[in-house]
Amino acid sequence: MYFNSFYGHDIINFALSKGVDTADFAMEQRAMEQWDNQGHLSYAFTATLMEKAVLLSQDPHFGLHLGEYFDLKATQAVDTIMDHADTIGEAFSYAAQFSRLISDAMDCWLEESRDQFTVVFEFKADWALQSDVAVQHNLDTALVCACKSLQRLSKQLHLPVLVQLPYPRPRHINEYYRIFNCRIEYRAKRATITFHRKLMSQPTANGSSDLLNTLLINARSAIAALPPTPSLTHAVKKLILKQIEEDRFPKITVVAAKLGMGHRTLQRRLKQEGLQFGQLVSDIKMELASKHLLENKQSIEEVAYLLGYSEASSFVRAFKQWKGISPGRYLRRSTP
Secondary structure, rough: OEEHHHHHHHHHHHHHHHHHHHHHHHHHHHHHHHHHHHHEEEEHHHHHHHHHHHHOOOOOOHHHHHHOOOOOOOOOOHHHHOOOOOOOHHHHHHHHHOOOEEEEEEEEEEOOOOEEEEEEEOOOOHHOOOOOOHHHHHHHHHHHHHHHHHHHOOOOOOOEEEEOOOOOOOOHHHHHHHHHOOEEEEOOOOEEEEHHHHHHHHOOOOHHHHHHHOOOOOOOOHHOOOOOOOOOHHHHHHHHHHHOOOOOOHHHHHHHHHHOOOHHHHHHHHHHOOOOOOHHHHHHHHHHHHHHHHHOOOOOOHHHHHHOOOOHHHHHHHHHHOOOOOHHHHHHHHHO
16 A cells, blocks of 8 residues: 655655745655655555645645646656557556556556547545545546656647546636546546547557567566555455445445355455454544544534444544544644
8 A cells, every 4th residue: 555655755846846845844754764765655644745735835736737747756667668668559558557656546447449448547445545635636646647648659739538537526627627628527436537549559659669578577576576455455445435335334244245255254364364344344434534524524423423323422432442532632633
C-alpha cells in the first residue's frame, strides 16, 4: 500500500511553484527523508500531503494542474516505457501493466470496443478509505497524465471522447472542460477516460524495440521487488465497501459466498494473511467514522447510524477503542 516517494516530492514542488512557502512543508520534508530510504510513501502520508498542498495552494484543481503543468518524476519510468513502444495501443497496455511502479492505490486496465478504447481506474479499498480530497485530486492527476501521454506519443492534440468521474459534480467545473474538452459524467460507477480506438494502431513518435526490451526487463524486476498486495484481503475489503454502499455491513457468510467459498475457508485463508474478518470490518468502520465526522461534518448520532450501531453510545465506546479518545474530543483536536 504505497506511492513511490517521487510522488510526494512532485506534490510539494508543484505547491512551491504556486507560491507556497517551503517552511510550510518542513515537517513533511523531514519525514520523507526517511521514506526515501525505502522508496515508498504510505497511503495515509500521501493523502495528508495532498490535502495540505490543496489547502495551502488555494487551488481547487490542484490535481488537474499537477498533471497538466508539472513534469512528474513519479511517472518517469512508465513514461519512458510508453515512449519507446511501437504503437500507442502497446504503450497504454504497458502503462496499465506497470502502473504499480507509481503506486498500487489504483488498479488500471484497458477495455476496447468497436470504436473506442478506455483506460479504467479502480481504487484499492484502503486508498478509497482515505480523504475524499486526496482520492479526487490523485485521480484527476492520473486522468490528465493519460491525456498528456496520448498527445506526447502522437505529437498531436488528441482529446478524449468521454471522462467518467466517480465523485459528485465539483463546484468549479470549467477546468475539467477546458482540459478534456469532452463529455464528462459525474457520480459514475467507475473512473475512466475514453479515446478513439483508431488511435491505438498509430505508431509512436519515438518507438525503439531494442531499448524497449531492456526497459521491460528492468521494469519487471522492479515490479517483482515491490511489496506484495494480499489479493484475498483486497477482494474482501472491496466487497465490504460495496455492501456498505448498499447501506449494510455484510456478514462473513455473504462475503464468502460472493468469493465462491465457505465462510470457514475464508476465515482460514484470511488467517494465513495474518487477518481476521471482524478486524477488517472494524478497521473500515474506523476509517469511515473519521471521514464522516471530519469531511462530511455529520453528527455523532448520524455516524453511529451509518456505521450500523443501534445507539450512539455504542459507537462512542467503539471509537474510544479505535482512537483512544471520544469522537467529540477527536473533532475538537482535528478542527483548527
